[in-house]
Amino acid sequence: MFQVRTDLAMEARELYHEEKQIEIPGVAVDQDFFKDVTITRVEVLEKEAEAIMGKPIGKYITIESSALRRSDADLRDEISQLLAKELRALVGPEKNLKALVVGLGNWNVTPDALGPKAVSKVFVTRHLFQFYNKDQDDDLAEISAVSPGVMGLTGIETTEIIKGIVERTKPHVVVAIDALASRKMERVNTTIQLSNAGISPGSGIGNKRKALNQENLGVPVIAIGVPTVVDAATLTNDTIKMVIEAFARQTSKGSQFYNMLMDLKDEEKYALIREVLEPYNANVMVTPKEVDEVISTLSQIIANGINIALHPGIDLKDVNRYIQ
Amino acid sequence: MFQVRTDLAMEARELYHEEKQIEIPGVAVDQDFFKDVTITRVEVLEKEAEAIMGKPIGKYITIESSALRRSDADLRDEISQLLAKELRALVGPEKNLKALVVGLGNWNVTPDALGPKAVSKVFVTRHLFQFYNKDQDDDLAEISAVSPGVMGLTGIETTEIIKGIVERTKPHVVVAIDALASRKMERVNTTIQLSNAGISPGSGIGNKRKALNQENLGVPVIAIGVPTVVDAATLTNDTIKMVIEAFARQTSKGSQFYNMLMDLKDEEKYALIREVLEPYNANVMVTPKEVDEVISTLSQIIANGINIALHPGIDLKDVNRYIQ
Amino acid sequence: MFQVRTDLAMEARELYHEEKQIEIPGVAVDQDFFKDVTITRVEVLEKEAEAIMGKPIGKYITIESSALRRSDADLRDEISQLLAKELRALVGPEKNLKALVVGLGNWNVTPDALGPKAVSKVFVTRHLFQFYNKDQDDDLAEISAVSPGVMGLTGIETTEIIKGIVERTKPHVVVAIDALASRKMERVNTTIQLSNAGISPGSGIGNKRKALNQENLGVPVIAIGVPTVVDAATLTNDTIKMVIEAFARQTSKGSQFYNMLMDLKDEEKYALIREVLEPYNANVMVTPKEVDEVISTLSQIIANGINIALHPGIDLKDVNRYIQ
């Protein structure tokens, strides 16, 4: 059956909710509303919920703000700080934190370059700790960072590369940044998701098979992602839904044709989507034209959030002024 | 009414042909078929045809090869030579040719960077003619080249900038390279269009209002374009058409609902498209994921074709070995 | 004779001053000192001075701060504002200003990309004035911008291209940004020079022959430049001088050898430089390793200064927050 492709837990939950009009059993949801920003916290608590959602047990926090598309630096700063707060909560009260920040995705495909771009702006300190032979500092955490590149370029599962580095450098936590796919264009480049459930296979635009998570790496993995594209299949699916609704509006409830519309099976919808996209040979994406610019803004917001969250002595003023 | 967005004359003609099942009066069409390549020559001969096609009077040649997506260097060379042959025919038998090559589009938006990228690979010689005080050479034409950038970055109509340069450097002909939009994804990155009708307003992905043509520049303008994206509106429109056809197949001809489907007005279709794309705020495109790589291959093919066509003493071997 | 290569008027004056221990007749010099910044104003007043300095009559203002190498955002902001103040003074009290900002140099040679990079960050408005059919605005000046590329890539003298654009768009003033060469590494990336004398031939790293100045363009030209490299010849020359001084220190004044050292002709020094650099075939430069990063910082400082100076309604807060 056609599976709407989404990496956002809130969307997976939304899809279920729209259909069944009820909450997924074993899932807790709450929301905070600020002036321009909405924070949604979805927690997957039970195995059943995991199956329904297609998301592993864990916490999923999304920070949404349509205003992110406007180049409003005040708002960007606010988002960085909200991100820092949520990230710190997920990392927990570790003193003398050692963290490895990982940029997933492909430098050479603009909408997939979010991770590597963000990592390049993270304030890396591990080599300084080694050089001065320190193992703690009041202002700085011991941060290392790497952007291994996608499997198509390295020939190696990203998880394998990271596991090798984790084994040798022994961080307390891995923070992995990735570009995601959304089912709704209005969420593209306006939504940041944090999760302590790692990154599940097939997510992102690139091809990262094996999950980056505590089970595979042996340390907690916190994922930070932003949807930067929509699958063409999603756009097509939306269109089909709307055409059907349009017809439904034009036909008298209960009429034979109305029923035919209502009875339209997912299989049939999926067949239509395949038919439409076949000439596109599937390997296409729907993306805003200004994607290059947007990616560099988002990578800065995320890097700022990480620098503020992980380094005890660094605040917003510092990241705007001295780091970058 | 919803206008399918296409910069390809062959598609404009195709659209008419599909509907009316007849050729557009005042349009001549012929085709050559090679092993992997199809060349279609559409000539708009009369004002009426101009109006119907939405393309000015002139010749439109498209070189198509789905094989272009495979990284087959032999085929790429073949295309460069076919392009050179067609381009030379449009330029005409000028001795001591002086040409200005113009790269339209925006460096910073990957699918729109085709023109500037191709221009950067054209073998420029005008300054050498000036330096050695020559005004002719057996092997080399006098070539200059410029990529002015889009109006959003310069604040100046591209045509204004080029006109200023043409007035001062007096080329015989302007060759303008641009990224185009297609109505069919299978044509994206597989089709090269040449035309002696210049480039009409609104074409390309960027925003180039005033036409680059003989009327505005005072010298012949030959346009070379490749569709590198499809409008999301086009994808949506295709979807709607297919959904309607699917229903039509499921309902008995002549039935009240069948007629309703057939009677569906373009206005209604357009309303649906607007409805679907509204959250996408229109500013989206559908593009292959490997677009960055594809653009650099295509820009090389086009630059090779131009170098072979314009410089009498340069052939395929030279462009592959010494220029680049 | 070996001419130390410098594009900085203050250095040309310094060279003379070091030798003759007197000020150049017909040159006025004054300096302001701030905490981290020194501003030197050299004015070439007479033809004689022009000949001695190798700099045309006009004002040359240099803003120097070694601290520029530290990534101190407060200082960068201070420099942007000082630059804006000096630039505004050179432009004069024009109401409804129309300006064309030109980025000289070559995108593809990092230390030469300063101009194009800065231009890409200037807030361009001319097309908006055209679109809304305004010819004045309280907050915004009418700004256009272009980076034509170097002659080696275009085949056209930069001055020719700009003259064509000036004739068609009729700005009140041209502001040209370029990368310069210094005779002292300590000035590289720490010095910004403004001048109302245009940019003289051969300056910069690239090859821009014909001067961009009022005489050639018909409107005032204000040049903004930053030395981003030192000629290898300069480094060699410094070395030779120091070796000779070292020997001189070791030999008794008046001794035959001491005199020999003192008598060493410039011709002989130049012969030595040629001998040392010959294997380097001259086409080399001395540059800081972190040049890529430095260029992007400097281009932002300059763009900010220009945006603040030219747009009446834009101040530092705006450039840091909403433009970029």
Next chain:
Amino acid sequence: MFQVRTDLAMEARELYHEEKQIEIPGVAVDQDFFKDVTITRVEVLEKEAEAIMGKPIGKYITIESSALRRSDADLRDEISQLLAKELRALVGPEKNLKALVVGLGNWNVTPDALGPKAVSKVFVTRHLFQFYNKDQDDDLAEISAVSPGVMGLTGIETTEIIKGIVERTKPHVVVAIDALASRKMERVNTTIQLSNAGISPGSGIGNKRKALNQENLGVPVIAIGVPTVVDAATLTNDTIKMVIEAFARQTSKGSQFYNMLMDLKDEEKYALIREVLEPYNANVMVTPKEVDEVISTLSQIIANGINIALHPGIDLKDVNRYIQ
């Protein structure tokens, strides 16, 4: 004492040879001469030689061709094949070879980007072997590749990262590509060095402390390097030597001053170099202006050589046509 900085074994040997006029004991040298190319094979056989040369025991092969600076594709192909031949000899007759190709250096510093650029053009296959569950193939070797980035960006010793990957992927051999420093500008971008002794600490332009060699990684390490810069210290040192020789020529042998020149201690020379470079704060390099372009040509030559050498079924025609 001032140590001329060179990563080329042939230069280290040359330096000794120039001084003492004899071969270094425990070093074997032979040369092959082709039309445009010279191949020099230096083998360090004994511990004493290791100390004198500052190069570990092993084979060092340099392929030199001044013609490399001309964009002659035939020569580039010839070099790729010579490189492939030498590389194959060092790798040895391994059937079903598994190799990890490592790009050392910093993406963001042009002359240091040689390694990562070359790696991006290597034909990577390991993931295909895994996917199709093969462990051998007649035409293809099992190749993986990674460009970990420099310690300043990752906070981790490059050797640590590579060791982690080697332990998990178990290649037979590591091939490491790096940008080097030469003592002679004429060798910059004209010389390729292969070695089976790994890459010794401090080599290259970046900062790679711990050696990438068999001792540290547990598998043979073959290093491929190209000098892309000269230390400013080297240029200064050359200058001083030439000034002294110039004076020597001008003074009668045996005269007191002649002896003073001859007696000039290395310490004194070094003091002079420090004095000259002090304002340059050491962090400068001497590089050809066209370095960006040169790096991309060289990275292609090296990638071609590696693809031909490691993949049994790939020859020159393939790399020029289908890979890239």
